[in-house]
Amino acid sequence: MTRFLAGRLAGLLVTLTVSSFVVFAGLYLAPGSPESVLLGNSTPTPERRAAVREQYGLDDPFMVRYLHWLGDVLQGDLGTSFVGNQPVAARIDAVYGTTLSLVAVTAVLIAVLGLGLGLLAALRPGRTDDLVSAATATAAGVPAFVAASLGISVLAVRLGWFPAYGAGGPGLPGTLHALVLPALSLALISSALLARVTRAAVRAELGKEYVETARARGVPTRRVIRAHVLPNAAPPLITVGGLLVAALLAGTVVVENAFGLPGMGSLLIGSVNQKDFPTVQAVTLLMVTGFVLVNLLVDVAQQLLDPRLRQGGTP
Amino acid sequence: MRTAVLAAVVTAALTLAACGGGGGGKATAPDAFAKDRSDTPAAQGDLDSYTWYGDYRAPYSLDPVKNADYPEQTVLPNICESLLRVKSDYTLEPGLATKWEQPDPRTLLLTVRDGVKFADGTPMTVADVVYSLERNRDTRTVSSYASLYANVASITAGTGAGAATVKIAFRTDDAVFVKVLATLGGSVVSRAHAKAKGADLGTPKAGVLCTGPYRVTSFDGAGDLTMERNDHYWDAGTVRSKKVTFVFPASAKALGNAIAGKAVDGGFNIPSPLVPTLAKANGGTLWTGAEGSSPQNLDLVVSDLRKGPLADPRTRQALSRALDREGIARSIFSAAADPLYAVAGPGTWGYARDRFQRAYDELTVRADPAAAKELITRAGAEGRKVKLAYPTGIELYAEVATTLQQTAERIGLDMEIVGLPLAQYGEMFIDPAAREPYDAFLTMNYIQITEPAFLYGFIATPDGPQNYGGYDNPEVADRITRAFGTTDDRARADLLIEAQERLAQDLPWIPIVAPRATVYLSDKVAGVPLTFGYMGRPWAAAVGAP
Numbered sequence: 001m002t003r004f005l006a007g008r009l010a011g012l013l014v015t016l017t018v019s020s021f022v023v024f025a026g027l028y029l030a031p032g033s034p035e036s037v038l039l040g041n042s043t044p045t046p047e048r049r050a051a052v053r054e055q056y057g058l059d060d061p062f063m064v065r066y067l068h069w070l071g072d073v074l075q076g077d078l079g080t081s082f083v084g085n086q087p088v089a090a091r092i093d094a095v096y097g098t099t100l101s102l103v104a105v106t107a108v109l110i111a112v113l114g115l116g117l118g119l120l121a122a123l124r125p126g127r128t129d130d131l132v133s134a135a136t137a138t139a140a141g142v143p144a145f146v147a148a149s150l151g152i153s154v155l156a157v158r159l160g161w162f163p164a165y166g167a168g169g170p171g172l173p174g175t176l177h178a179l180v181l182p183a184l185s186l187a188l189i190s191s192a193l194l195a196r197v198t199r200a201a202v203r204a205e206l207g208k209e210y211v212e213t214a215r216a217r218g219v220p221t222r223r224v225i226r227a228h229v230l231p232n233a234a235p236p237l238i239t240v241g242g243l244l245v246a247a248l249l250a251g252t253v254v255v256e257n258a259f260g261l262p263g264m265g266s267l268l269i270g271s272v273n274q275k276d277f278p279t280v281q282a283v284t285l286l287m288v289t290g291f292v293l294v295n296l297l298v299d300v301a302q303q304l305l306d307p308r309l310r311q312g313g314t315p
Numbered sequence: 316m317r318t319a320v321l322a323a324v325v326t327a328a329l330t331l332a333a334c335g336g337g338g339g340g341k342a343t344a345p346d347a348f349a350k351d352r353s354d355t356p357a358a359q360g361d362l363d364s365y366t367w368y369g370d371y372r373a374p375y376s377l378d379p380v381k382n383a384d385y386p387e388q389t390v391l392p393n394i395c396e397s398l399l400r401v402k403s404d405y406t407l408e409p410g411l412a413t414k415w416e417q418p419d420p421r422t423l424l425l426t427v428r429d430g431v432k433f434a435d436g437t438p439m440t441v442a443d444v445v446y447s448l449e450r451n452r453d454t455r456t457v458s459s460y461a462s463l464y465a466n467v468a469s470i471t472a473g474t475g476a477g478a479a480t481v482k483i484a485f486r487t488d489d490a491v492f493v494k495v496l497a498t499l500g501g502s503v504v505s506r507a508h509a510k511a512k513g514a515d516l517g518t519p520k521a522g523v524l525c526t527g528p529y530r531v532t533s534f535d536g537a538g539d540l541t542m543e544r545n546d547h548y549w550d551a552g553t554v555r556s557k558k559v560t561f562v563f564p565a566s567a568k569a570l571g572n573a574i575a576g577k578a579v580d581g582g583f584n585i586p587s588p589l590v591p592t593l594a595k596a597n598g599g600t601l602w603t604g605a606e607g608s609s610p611q612n613l614d615l616v617v618s619d620l621r622k623g624p625l626a627d628p629r630t631r632q633a634l635s636r637a638l639d640r641e642g643i644a645r646s647i648f649s650a651a652a653d654p655l656y657a658v659a660g661p662g663t664w665g666y667a668r669d670r671f672q673r674a675y676d677e678l679t680v681r682a683d684p685a686a687a688k689e690l691i692t693r694a695g696a697e698g699r700k701v702k703l704a705y706p707t708g709i710e711l712y713a714e715v716a717t718t719l720q721q722t723a724e725r726i727g728l729d730m731e732i733v734g735l736p737l738a739q740y741g742e743m744f745i746d747p748a749a750r751e752p753y754d755a756f757l758t759m760n761y762i763q764i765t766e767p768a769f770l771y772g773f774i775a776t777p778d779g780p781q782n783y784g785g786y787d788n789p790e791v792a793d794r795i796t797r798a799f800g801t802t803d804d805r806a807r808a809d810l811l812i813e814a815q816e817r818l819a820q821d822l823p824w825i826p827i828v829a830p831r832a833t834v835y836l837s838d839k840v841a842g843v844p845l846t847f848g849y850m851g852r853p854w855a856a857a858v859g860a861p
Contacts, residue, residue, distance in 0.1 A: 164576020
């Protein structure tokens with residue numbers, strides 16, 4: 001396990017280094033410059049423009065700028081945003097909580113809906129299975145932004161059950177209330193996919209010989225399912241569920257924008273438009289880190305769950 | 316030659332940061348169409364709190380002079396008061412100065428209001444006023460209003476008959492600077508606080524200390540901004556609401572959702588894709604101002620007057636003649652805009668309106684593609700290619716660009732339209748190299764100071780900061796420069812009208828349409844200007860229950 005972890009952590013470092021370079025280079029190569037933010041929107045005098053370019057090191061060669069930035073990041077300094085001269089860390093500090101809560105609520109929804117509906121379909125062949133399958137097939141084709149529009153117009157505007165916009169009222173209940181609709185729109189596709197995978201995995205286990213044998217011996221079905229079917233079906237479900245949750249980090253960008261949630265996604269979009277290099281770099285790097293970390297967790301969970309992997313050492 | 320010609324004309328390229336949405340198509344004139352009013356009905360009662368659309372992004376800084384764009388100019392006048400204010404009809408009225416006079420064209424004398432306190436209870440002194448104005452002249456501040464101060468020679472504190480005064484001396488005669496004092500460029504911050512915070516002033520952490528009716532109680536630089544009543548406000552009796560929350564939805568769609576879901580009670584500058592829907596909305600009213608209620612102008616800017624087919628004035632005149640401005644106003648702007656025949660249209664006339672109107676009426680022409688085609692033939696531009704750039708992500712620009720393309724085609728010009736991402740498009744205003752590949756580009760421009768001299772000085776004098784095409788007509792420059800020093804409003808208007816007549820022939824910028832002011836008010840709130848006057852006064856204090 002230690003060797004496995006060490007290997008994965010080394011891989012993580014390589015991934016992060018490569019992605020930091022890609023992110024930095026991508027922004028560097030994109031047309032446009034951040035000066036409209038730094039200088040306000042009136043045409044600057046050449047001297048002022050030069051002064052600002054000097055202050056932010058905009059004229060330094062690419063590698064100098066990259067290494068400088070990387071060095072700062074390694075020391076925990078995410079830089080200073082071009083917007084309002086604030087530390088990037090402070091800007092992220094103001095919004096990451098919203099995004100993490102959104103991901104957490106969505107993950108719970110995906111797990112509950114996906115596993116629940118999948119199990120229901122697997123264990124109740126016939127009408128229920130058909131119904132769930134049809135519903136998940138439809139839901140799997142609805143992109144988050146369509147789901148968001150639909151949710152807003154029906155559940156928020158027509159029925160007034162949830163806020164259509166913003167971070168919600170004070171305290172945890174207020175926040176959760178505001179997160180339900182965005183989380184639902186995000187969870188729709190993912191939970192449908194998870195439901196289909198769950199149904200297939202559980203069905204496959206149910207058809208195996210040991211289930212028949214156990215049943216023939218008079219072991220109650222409930223116990224068979226809980227003690228044997230579910231643990232055996234779990235590894236693929238954890239892989240798929242974990243990947244879906246990791247992908248959420250990107251999905252929040254669309255949904256936060258539609259619901260006006262002040263999170264990392266909204267910050268990213270705003271910063272891209274403003275060419276706020278330091279913020280875009282930091283947010284992207286954090287999102288990539290989050291993605292890679294969730295993947296690592298999935299792998300570790302796999303290792304712990306699957307005795308074959310655990311006993312057999314690293315593959 | 317000219318010094319004071321620089322101005323706070325902000326190229327609001329990123330305005331109406333809308334995407335998706337219904338768009339135009341139908342010509343439904345909004346219901347609450349205010350023919351002759353510059354205010355919505357006044358509030359009748361008090362409110363505990365309300366939520367307002369603070370425009371398309373959160374303010375970059377709370378420092379009132381740092382950025383001059385919609386969010387800052389919507390939110391900050393309520394927190395940091397200026398020496399003067401504009402009423403909704405753009406006439407000046409007292410603010411932190413109770414009186415102003417110009418004993419001669421090179422001197423402006425202001426009497427500072429007595430008994431004003433900052434939001435922390437410390438008294439405001441004439442030293443705070445001088446310090447705040449001087450910040451605009453200090454290059455280290457990087458004030459957005461710096462160029463407006465170019466003609467200021469000195470700012471000194473004095474004592475009039477018992478009252479504190481401030482004397483502003485100009486290098487050359489200056490008839491228009493006084494209007495700057497009714498923008499955030501004339502706002503007053505606490506000197507002690509500003510000095511203590513240094514370069515951090517205006518960041519969410521350091522904040523700002525001013526005298527306005529409200530003080531910021533929560534702001535993180537990205538999300539909502541809340542402000543609460545300033546208990547030390549000198550005019551406390553006029554403040555109707557305890558708390559105001561500003562929200563900043565980035566897209567028209569998100570704003571539409573927020574309004575539909577009653578999460579927002581109102582807002583200025585409603586993006587045009589929302590106009591048709593909101594005009595029919597339940598629970599609120601979309602108000603549209605009269606013609607000239609907004610100083611916004613949508614124009615086609617010629618990148619370089621020395622090259623390409625557009626270098627020939629006849630080609631520019633042909634494009635202008637062929638344009639169906641009324642059609643654009645009706646279909647793309649859902650009738651919440653008017654055809655524009657001079658860059659400084661009715662929304663920019665802060666004075667001598669009848670004079671400007673008479674001259675403007677003469678510039679008004681019907682679209683005439685046949686005459687335009689003939690001009691193209693005479694210019695020998697037939698079949699030549701013009702490349703036009705516009706920003707993507709904002710639907711109306713693409714629609715206008717497409718209309719222009721069809722117009723050009725009809726008169727024998729070949730027009731290619733190129734959508735640029737906002738960040739790249741923004742570069743066009745700063746860097747000539749970014750403009751180089753395009754013959755022209757679309758821009759939505761606005762001035763906060765309703766003084767055509769600023770606008771024309773900006774776009775039509777040789778070193779005007781928005782003179783992108785290199786326009787150089789000594790006659791025009793002469794009229795504009797003289798206008799700046801002419802204190803008599805009618806004489807100043809006449810000079811500008813002369814310049815305008817030449818500009819209508821030369822067309823370094825081709826005016827297209829002027830959107831009208833739009834204001835959404837839910838049934839819960841009332842009492843806001845129906846013009847851009849809100850940018851020059853602490854408007855939020857007057858908002859209350861209908």
